[in-house]
Amino acid sequence: MFLDASYKWLFSEPRLIEDLLRAYVPGPWEEADFTTLERVNASYVTASEKQRHDDMVWRLKVGPRWVWVYLLLEFQQEPEARMALRMLGYVALLAQHLVQERQLNDDGSIPALLPVVLYTGDSAWHAPVQVADLFDTSLPALQPYVPRLQHVLLQQHKLVKHEVPAVRNLAQAVFELEQGASRQQVLAVLQALQAWLADDASAPLRRHLTVWLKQWLRRSRRKGSIVQSLEQHADWLEPTMKLHEKLDMWYDQAVEEGAQKGQHEGLAKAVALQARLRFGELPAWAHERLQRASEDDLLGWLARMLTATSLEELLGRSH
Known part of the structure; x- marks a missing residue:
């Protein structure tokens, strides 16, 4: 503490x-x-x-x-x-x-x-x-x-x-x-x-x-x-x-926030797993992008997973 x-x-x-x-x-x-x-x-x-x-x-x-x-x-x-x-x-x-x-x-x-x-x-x-x-x-x-x-x-x-x-x-x-x-x-x-x-x-x-x-x-x-x-x-x-x-309001909001956080973390893990299967082990910059990503970003990357030719193209990283 x-x-x-x-x-x-x-x-x-x-x-x-x-x-x-x-x-x-x-x-x-x-x-x-x-x-x-x-x-x-x-x-x-x-x-x-x-x-x-x-x-x-x-x-x-x-x-x-x-x-x-x-x-x-x-x-x-x-x-x-x-x-x-x-x-x-x-x-x-x-x-x-x-x-x-x-x-x-x-x-x-x-x-x-x-x-x-x-x-x-x-x-x-x-x-x-x-x-x-x-x-x-x-x-x-x-x-x-x-x-x-x-x-x-x-x-x-x-x-x-x-x-x-x-x-x-x-x-x-x-x-x-x-x-x-x-x-x-x-x-x-x-x-x-x-x-x-x-x-x-x-x-x-x-x-x-x-x-x-x-x-x-x-x-x-x-x-x-x-x-x-x-x-x-x-x-x-x-x-x-x-x-x-x-107190009811505090706990209800806590449950809602926890559920949203859990859903977002689950989506990020799914993107990371699919990207690793497609392109190999992920570098540090990719993990950072996944941690900062919004839900729309994560959904977009999942949609482009099969068509992207590289990890950089998938996650939008410029060379």
Whole structure:
């Protein structure tokens, strides 16, 4: 999965982060005051990393003390073998920053730091989550000096626990949609979001979700004119939106577009096969012509297949 700016933007929403922590991240959240949850500008991160990570540091109060959460959104399709080492570096930078800024506990200790990796790829994650597992273990006498830091690993495709909307959780709703649900499941999730966010105070979050939904549709099978026909709607989840009708339209258009694409691809393959039988293996320029061809072009070439004396004459290539 490519890094989607709308997805990153979505995970800058405190209400979604709260739901993510409560549902999926072990912690003393029953003691937490989520009204204090705030995103922190990680200005300490090096210039090469700041663009990716500076809005993924959060803090909230648990009892009288602050807990800092370092959330890394990992958009690669394959797991990173040394992710634990990367997280050790990020957490060390954050700890140093807290010391320099004197953001310490009353007793002088560094606040609790919780590293979390949200992995969106489909391949199973087998890389260590404990950095000590990356180091040589052949010398037992040196093991006490090996660095130890374990991060929380959240694999998006494994995160759904209950059916939406049985559980009111924004993070779970997003994960449900990302996993390519059926029409009925998508409708249930969207209608649940619409009900959860019906108040006026949720309007900004609904708009953020709409931006992400548009990107989600473009990445999924439901694209093309489906998104274009709804571009004028800035808030797909506002209470008066008739989601059932809209969803039917999205899927119907997807089926129609898919059928047209399949018919065109089948016709191109037929032309390529006939041309190969008549003139031998096709050169690169011929494949390019076939890929760019319109349906009228393809039908015309089929009609001229038996009368053309060369591939160049058939496809209209000038010498």
